[in-house]
Amino acid sequence: MTRVPSKSEILSWISDNPTKTAKRDIARAFGIKGAARIELKRLLRELQDDGKLTKRRSSYRDTEELPPVAVLQVVGPDENGDLFARPLEWKGQGAEPRILMMLRDSDPALGEGDRILARLTVDATEDHSHTGRMIRRIGTNPRRILGVYRAGSEGGRVMPIDKGSDKQWTVAAGATGGAKDGELVEAEQAGPKGRMGLPKARIIARLGDPTEPRAVSLIAIHQHGIPDHFPDEVIAEADAAKPAGLKGRKDLRDLPLVTIDPSDARDHDDACYVEAHDDGTFTIWVAIADVAHYVCPNSALDREARKRGNSTYFPDRVVPMLPDRLSGDLCSLHEGVERACIAVAMKIDGSGNKIGHEFHRGLMKSVASLNYEEVQQAVDGRPNAKTAPLMDDIIQPLYAAYAALKKARAARQPLELDLPERQIKLNDDGKVTSVAEKERLDAHRLIEEFMVLANVAAAEILIAKKSPLLFRVHEEPSPEKLDALREVAQASGLVLAKGQVLKTAHLNRLLTGAADTENQELINMATLRSMTQAYYSPDNFGHFGLALRAYAHFTSPIRRYADLIVHRALIAVYGWDDDGLSPWDIEHLQATAKQISDTERRSMLAERDTTDRYLAAFLADRVGAELTGRISGIAKFGLFVKLDETGADAMVPLRTLGNEYWGYDADSQTLMGSDSGLVIGLGQRATVKLAKAAPVTGGLIVELLEVDGKTLPKGPARGRGKPVRRRAGSARKKAAATARKVKRRRK
Incomplete structure (x- = not known):
């Protein structure tokens, strides 16, 4: 038997x-x-x-599991000197997990009873179940300093790199961390400042040559004034937070919600699940981390989050909007862990039209943390051990609902720009190993469509209940930018209709007409340049790019303050608790909209500067090499070429273009040689030689060799280009003549 x-x-x-x-x-x-x-x-x-x-x-x-990030208490070393810790929030019935701490040289000394925040990895052996990497000691938040170390006879000093700052820090001989003179270092304050003398610091990380890639993002953070240090009171509030319970919440723990994120994601702020019904309809559940439960109006956490506006992402690090106790732990929808959420159940018909929605403040437990690649592989017939059990009841219904949403998207006609996004990959030393085009999978598009639908539902319910909120606004292009786009289209043998109310469908027809032709990238770039920048506003002006009458950000409150405001508005209109939109929030809604729109642009500039510097460092050893690309910008001082391999924009100064004058036409975005008659315009193929790569500034200077297969005239430059001057009323004729000339030359 x-x-x-x-x-x-x-x-x-x-x-x-x-x-x-x-x-x-x-x-x-x-x-x-x-x-x-x-x-x-x-x-x-x-x-x-x-x-x-x-x-x-x-x-x-x-059920007896620990989240990836947890608060631990050090229990002391064993007889072998290994340091162990225990979880403070263990709720299991079995033996309490024993965690082996893997300390780095830069970590502070820990003693029995110390409370720390740590990142955990399952590593079961005879004497422990997990290993832990320290994030920081709870209750301590020493100030961080970035600067250049200058060695002295005993110890040395840290010299600031911040613009306008002359504050120096002294470093004792035993606190240099082995730093060498002239190295960029990260240090932290070492004790209180005395009444006399310089404040003291100890070096915790050597970043090497200030021009090296590892220093790039840190320099951008400081140059753009992005706050990367949380005040003590903010850390104290985050550390005091406790996991939310079921009281006052809908129990969603039996709903098999899953998170789908990049493979290297450390936080998970959205989860989804689909119920397929016999009548061909679907109920799409989207659950979002309930950050509002932990970040209450006018708290220290709230003031700091509003000041930051959003998280900022670099190839080697993230500057979060919220402390890691929240962003990586209590607010993150980790697999198998109970987490507070605000969820919306949206019913759609077989054509993807939303026919109803209902919001809940709930408690959920994700059944799986998946990444885009493994989900796509599962749907393509290659499931792994994690996705195979989820195929029939979870993954297939997700894709069935997505198929319906694609029909609604096709009918709505949002702007369909095809602009490849490149990803910089770094090695452990912070150097660029490759620049690859990010692969766009249906798994990415599925999550995007679910999030758009949830954002629309949030905007609609708050409008219906006449609640103040922050809209995500994207206005239509200005007439001047549309005229410039029409000229580029005309020069490419395409048409953008005039004299009617512009819709995204008109732009999509233009993009479709250019698809799979030599002008595809040109038309996509020119269309992007014609767009206005999206922003936040308490007034609803619609979202042109998404072709939506009302749109609000609801789905990413861990990394965007706008979403937190929308969550508070939902809490207030449903009367879930007293942590909803406050009178101060409502009174200062316009100022908040401007603040977070500004911080969003600040982050974009810092991220772009960092990318430029990384790419310049990647290409620095290839000076003199010939590269190919496409002309991406024209100005009276020169032109820009987007390089095929890296996507970097390199500048060709006008003075290097040879022995003739170049006429600059701002309307048609062209340069024309006075002697050769050569016309250089957006989107043309170009061969260039790399002349200079400056990692410190991110600048790339190239010499133009060929345009559309035509060799550039040689010889010393005779002068700078001159703008084309026109008589009144001649602009249209001149543009048409230039367009015909460009078209003839391309043939």
Whole structure:
């Protein structure tokens, strides 16, 4: 007779084999066949009733887990000198996990009883279940300093790199961290400043040559004034936060919500699940981290989040809007962990039209943290151990609902720009190893469509309830920019109709006409240049690019302050609690809109500067090499070429263009040689030689060799280009003549 394992043996098997937890896997592991399967099923049900297991459709999971980020208490070293810690928020019934701390040289000394925030990795051995990497000690928040180290006879000093700052810090001989004279370093304040002398610091990280790639993002952070240090009172509020309970919330823990994010994501602020109905309709659940529960109006956390406006992302680091206790822990929808959320259930018909929605303040538990690539591979027929059990009940319904939403999108006709996004990949030393085009998968588009639908639902319900809120506004292009786009289109043999109310459908027809032709990138770039910049406003002017009458950001409150305002508005109109939109929030809504619109642009500039510097460093050893690209900008001082390999924009100064004068036509965005008659315009193919790459500034200077296969005239420059002057009323004729000339020359 087949022996049925004990409950403890079953739990031990599930713990050791987390990817093989289906009933058939357990039966196969213990050799259970025939009638014994009934007894196994009974044992699994009893374990589930006892709270020892939770069932995920056809698989079982041990409830006694820790989140990826947790608060720990140091319990001291063992006889071998290894340091261990215990979780402070353990709720399991089994033995408390024992965590081996893996300390770095830069980590401060820890003693028994210290409370720390740590990142955890499952690593079960005989003496521990996890390993931990320290993030910081709870309750301590030393000031961070970025500067250049200058060695002295005993210790040295840290000299500031901030513009306008002359404050220096002294470093004791034993606190230099091995830094060498002239190195860029990151230091932290070492004790209180005395009544006399310079403040003291200790070096915690050596960043090497200030011109090296590892220093790039830190310099951008300081140059653009992005706050990267949380005040003590903000850290204290975050550290005092406790996980939310079920009181006053809808219990969504049995809803099999999943998060789908990039493979390297550290926080998860949105989760989704789809119910497919027999009548062809779908209910799409989107659950968003309930940041408003932890960040209350006018708290220290709230004031700091509003000041930052958003998180800022660099290739090697993130400057978060919220402290890591919240952004990486309590607000992050980690797998298998109960988390507070605000969820919306949206019903759509078979054509993707939303026919109803309902918001809830709930408590959820994600059944899986997935990444885009593995979800796409599963749908394409290559599921892994994690996605295989989720295919029928979770992943396939997600894609079925997405197929319906695509129909609604096609009818709505949002702007369909095709602009490849490049991703900079770094090695452990912070140097660029490759610049690759980001792959756009249906898994990405699926999540984007779900989030757009949820953002629309939030805007609609708040409008219906006449609540103040912040809209995401994108206004239509100005007439001047549209005229410039029409000239570029005409020069490419395409038409953008005039004399009618502009819709995104008109622009999409233009983009479709250029698709798969030599002018595809030109038309996409010119269309992008014609667009206005999106911003936040308490007034609703619609979202032109998405072709939506009303749009608000609701789905990313961990990284955007605008979403937090929308969450508070929902809390207020539904009367869920007293942490909704405050009178101060409402009174200062216009100022908040301007503040976070400005911080968004600040982050964009810092991210762009950082990317430029990384790309310049990547190309620095290729000076003299010939590169190909496409002309992406024209100005009276020169032109810009977007390089094929990296997507970097390199400048060609006008003075290097040879032995003739160049006429600059701002309307048609062209340069014309006075002697050769050569016309240089947007979108033309170009071959260039790299003349200079400056990592410190991010500048790339190139020499233009060929345009559309035509060699540039040689010889010394005779002078700068001159703008083309026109008589009144001649602009249209001149533009048409230039367009005909460009077209003839391309033939």
